[in-house]
Amino acid sequence: MEVAMKIRKLGQDDPRRIIHSIKVGVALTLVSLFYYWRPLYDGFGASGIWAVITVVVIFEFTVGATLSKGLNRGLGTMLAGALGVGVNYLADLSGQKGEPFVLGIFVFLIAASATFSRFFPGIKARYDYGVLIFILTFSMVSVSGYRVEEFLTMAHQRLATILAGGAICIIISIVVCPVWAGETLHNSVISNINKLANYLEGFGGEYFHCSEDEQHVTSTAKDKSLLQEYKVVLNSKSMEDSMANFARWEPRHGNFGFRHPWKYYLKIGSFARQCAYQIEALNAHLSPPLQEPSQFRRVMEVPCKTITSESAKALKALATAMKTMTDPSPSSQLHLTAAKSAINDLKNSLKSATTQISEDISNLLAIISDAKVASILIEIVKSVEDLREA
Amino acid sequence: MEVAMKIRKLGQDDPRRIIHSIKVGVALTLVSLFYYWRPLYDGFGASGIWAVITVVVIFEFTVGATLSKGLNRGLGTMLAGALGVGVNYLADLSGQKGEPFVLGIFVFLIAASATFSRFFPGIKARYDYGVLIFILTFSMVSVSGYRVEEFLTMAHQRLATILAGGAICIIISIVVCPVWAGETLHNSVISNINKLANYLEGFGGEYFHCSEDEQHVTSTAKDKSLLQEYKVVLNSKSMEDSMANFARWEPRHGNFGFRHPWKYYLKIGSFARQCAYQIEALNAHLSPPLQEPSQFRRVMEVPCKTITSESAKALKALATAMKTMTDPSPSSQLHLTAAKSAINDLKNSLKSATTQISEDISNLLAIISDAKVASILIEIVKSVEDLREA
Numbered sequence: 001m002e003v004a005m006k007i008r009k010l011g012q013d014d015p016r017r018i019i020h021s022i023k024v025g026v027a028l029t030l031v032s033l034f035y036y037w038r039p040l041y042d043g044f045g046a047s048g049i050w051a052v053i054t055v056v057v058i059f060e061f062t063v064g065a066t067l068s069k070g071l072n073r074g075l076g077t078m079l080a081g082a083l084g085v086g087v088n089y090l091a092d093l094s095g096q097k098g099e100p101f102v103l104g105i106f107v108f109l110i111a112a113s114a115t116f117s118r119f120f121p122g123i124k125a126r127y128d129y130g131v132l133i134f135i136l137t138f139s140m141v142s143v144s145g146y147r148v149e150e151f152l153t154m155a156h157q158r159l160a161t162i163l164a165g166g167a168i169c170i171i172i173s174i175v176v177c178p179v180w181a182g183e184t185l186h187n188s189v190i191s192n193i194n195k196l197a198n199y200l201e202g203f204g205g206e207y208f209h210c211s212e213d214e215q216h217v218t219s220t221a222k223d224k225s226l227l228q229e230y231k232v233v234l235n236s237k238s239m240e241d242s243m244a245n246f247a248r249w250e251p252r253h254g255n256f257g258f259r260h261p262w263k264y265y266l267k268i269g270s271f272a273r274q275c276a277y278q279i280e281a282l283n284a285h286l287s288p289p290l291q292e293p294s295q296f297r298r299v300m301e302v303p304c305k306t307i308t309s310e311s312a313k314a315l316k317a318l319a320t321a322m323k324t325m326t327d328p329s330p331s332s333q334l335h336l337t338a339a340k341s342a343i344n345d346l347k348n349s350l351k352s353a354t355t356q357i358s359e360d361i362s363n364l365l366a367i368i369s370d371a372k373v374a375s376i377l378i379e380i381v382k383s384v385e386d387l388r389e390a
Numbered sequence: 391m392e393v394a395m396k397i398r399k400l401g402q403d404d405p406r407r408i409i410h411s412i413k414v415g416v417a418l419t420l421v422s423l424f425y426y427w428r429p430l431y432d433g434f435g436a437s438g439i440w441a442v443i444t445v446v447v448i449f450e451f452t453v454g455a456t457l458s459k460g461l462n463r464g465l466g467t468m469l470a471g472a473l474g475v476g477v478n479y480l481a482d483l484s485g486q487k488g489e490p491f492v493l494g495i496f497v498f499l500i501a502a503s504a505t506f507s508r509f510f511p512g513i514k515a516r517y518d519y520g521v522l523i524f525i526l527t528f529s530m531v532s533v534s535g536y537r538v539e540e541f542l543t544m545a546h547q548r549l550a551t552i553l554a555g556g557a558i559c560i561i562i563s564i565v566v567c568p569v570w571a572g573e574t575l576h577n578s579v580i581s582n583i584n585k586l587a588n589y590l591e592g593f594g595g596e597y598f599h600c601s602e603d604e605q606h607v608t609s610t611a612k613d614k615s616l617l618q619e620y621k622v623v624l625n626s627k628s629m630e631d632s633m634a635n636f637a638r639w640e641p642r643h644g645n646f647g648f649r650h651p652w653k654y655y656l657k658i659g660s661f662a663r664q665c666a667y668q669i670e671a672l673n674a675h676l677s678p679p680l681q682e683p684s685q686f687r688r689v690m691e692v693p694c695k696t697i698t699s700e701s702a703k704a705l706k707a708l709a710t711a712m713k714t715m716t717d718p719s720p721s722s723q724l725h726l727t728a729a730k731s732a733i734n735d736l737k738n739s740l741k742s743a744t745t746q747i748s749e750d751i752s753n754l755l756a757i758i759s760d761a762k763v764a765s766i767l768i769e770i771v772k773s774v775e776d777l778r779e780a
Contacts, residue, residue, distance in 0.1 A: 006510070007506075010506075010509055010510065017506060017509045018506065020505065020506075021502040021503065021505040021506035022502050024501055024502060024505040024525075025497070025498040025499070025501045025502030025505070026498065028497055028498065028501045028525075028529050029494050029497055029498045029501075032493070032494060032497055032529070032533050049530055049533070052526075052529050052530055052533055053526060053530070056501075056522065056525050056526040056529065057522070057526070100422075103422070104419050104422060107415070107418055107419055107422055108415040108416065108418065108419045109415070111414055111415045111418045111419075111446075112411040112412050112414060112415030113411065115410065115411040115414040115415070116397075116400075116407060116408065116411035119400055119407045120396070120400065132446065132447070135414075135418075135446050136442075136443060136446040136447070139418050139422070139442050139446065140439055140442055140443070143422050143439070143442055234663075234667070235625075235627045235628070237625045237628075238625070238627075238628040273624075277624070277667045
């Protein structure tokens with residue numbers, strides 16, 4: 001029962017998962033045709049198995065990942081195949097006795113240096129799989145070339161089936177309900193900014209307990225979850241990195257061109273994380289149990305609320321602008337100016353209310369610094385946006 | 391030239407990388423023996439190629455990752471093989487005509503549901519590779535079983551070579567300069583805590599510009615880098631998660647038992663990240679250009695410095711205690727008490743210095759809240775430590 005519930009939940013959270021599973025099933029069944037269908041079998045022979053392997057290994061959730069793995073696999077196989085043939089030729093020259101030694105030394109050298117190259121961050125990020133396939137194919141070719149005589153026919157058959165398998169994967173993943181890594185990245189960055197905005201919106205009410213009590217009780221549960229959402233942003237880095245990586249391989253789709261500036265998303269994402277760190281610090285002040293708002297807190301209530309709500313609005317305006325891919329300057333600028341003037345108000349009211357120094361100040365000033373960071377963030381994000389539009 | 395420099399740097403940063411590359415080379419060369427050495431070749435036949443594939447795919451940087459992949463591969467292959475034989479038997483029953491259809495339906499159903507199961511977070515974290523291998527083997531077995539008659543001999547040969555390949559990988563990765571995921575995790579958590587401590591240590595001096603100017607100039611470059619180090623901690627989550635995952639597969643080694651409580655490391659790591667978020671917020675106050683310290687800043691200088699240095703000492707004591715795996719309570723408790731009393735001092739001197747409310751307060755109070763968080767953190771870490779010792 002519990003498992004069934006979990007399965008349903010996974011499917012409902014993201015229906016693309018079910019579609020993806022079905023796509024993999026269809027691709028594999030198609031590829032099995034290489035075996036079942038006699039004309040095809042006679043053409044390809046036992047190498048048909050390589051099409052199956054290719055489909056299973058290449059087919060990933062997003063189009064970008066599938067393309068990246070497919071191209072990596074193709075390139076790795078070709079390069080390694082060519083190199084393997086060359087090494088075999090060299091080994092042949094050294095006669096019956098020397099052949100195993102020459103081959104062994106080459107396998108050792110190439111495997112060790114290719115493995116080492118996987119530690120380079122640049123290669124690791126983009127070509128890790130290709131290098132793995134390179135090592136695999138090279139050692140297979142050089143090792144089996146020692147035995148199998150009809151080497152070239154085999155290589156030809158194998159390449160053909162691998163290409164066929166890869167093509168089936170890529171076509172199915174692009175044509176049938178494609179999941180674009182770029183789109184996922186785009187949406188996740190936007191939803192992260194929205195989460196930050198939601199937090200800032202909710203913070204004012206939560207911290208100052210301004211709402212009437214009846215209303216408060218009913219809205220608490222929803223508010224509380226809104227106030228927790230931002231935590232996702234804190235650890236979003238690795239997911240965004242890999243998505244941007246895959247997005248780079250994707251062809252033109254929807255509003256995204258082939259050379260869409262994905263790296264700006266990473267920049268925006270890292271600014272959003274900066275903002276989330278500040279919010280995390282701010283959040284620590286929400287945890288102590290409710291207490292009667294002090295005199296001092298009342299003084300700062302109005303400007304603080306303006307700051308948070310205006311920052312939230314500016315962030316939301318940015319998110320909307322990103323969604324529609326328009327220039328975000330006018331609307332977010334407006335809210336930003338409002339937020340900045342509220343900061344000045346706050347400073348002024350503070351100066352006039354020096355009668356009381358209490359713990360409250362820490363909260364208050366945390367808000368100031370947070371609002372400042374938010375405004376810096378927004379300004380930077382805006383310039384990034386302008387860049388993207390350019 | 392530049393490439394050569396980079397290669398040298400990669401090797402110097404972590405010599406284990408070079409050793410790992412050599413280990414992979416040795417393992418592959420050993421496995422090639424299956425092909426070169428006639429008695430072995432006669433025993434295993436062309437399936438020797440599977441040993442090569444296994445070595446290339448399984449051999450990972452850490453022992454835990456290699457073991458996890460190896461066991462996943464073994465389990466996935468066996469399960470899928472058994473299921474494949476069963477399905478083939480069923481398909482045989484349905485006659486010459488129906489066979490391809492029955493097989494196709496089974497391949498589709500099992501591939502789709504296994505692919506879907508990879509979306510479960512629990513399976514994704516630990517058995518992702520196993521499920522992939524399961525799909526791969528199952529479709530290979532069921533598809534090729536349709537053609538190849540001597541199915542069981544082949545399965546037997548293949549399993550034997552895969553086991554041999556896996557065994558070579560595991561033995562080499564454990565015996566020759568092993569890289570334990572658990573040890574890596576242990577060291578990285580400790581060095582993260584030390585980085586936080588270094589930051590706190592450096593912060594006092596940097597913020598209050600207390601050091602004499604001559605000294606200041608020489609120490610600046612080193613201090614600056616110390617103050618940046620903590621940023622690594624912010625994004626440490628995914629690395630720690632995967633290391634803890636692999637560590638779980640590792641056998642007893644050094645001071646770590648088989649059932650070493652790795653999940654406490656994750657807890658400690660997440661507290662360290664909490665602390666790093668606070669430091670990130672604090673760090674924003676270091677960026678404005680140098681300015682003459684105000685009267686107010688002088689008041690808070692002494693207690694603030696005590697807070698940061700004592701927190702730093704407590705963190706360092708914790709790190710040392712983790713390193714030697716002893717009970718950290720006495721030494722860190724000492725520094726913690728000192729830090730707490732410094733917080734009280736600070737509050738008192740603030741109360742007596744109400745003459746000036748300026749921007750400085752924000753910095754000051756950020757420090758208070760940070761020190762508080764640090765002390766909370768330390769207390770929690772300590773209890774976790776106690777748990778671990780128990």
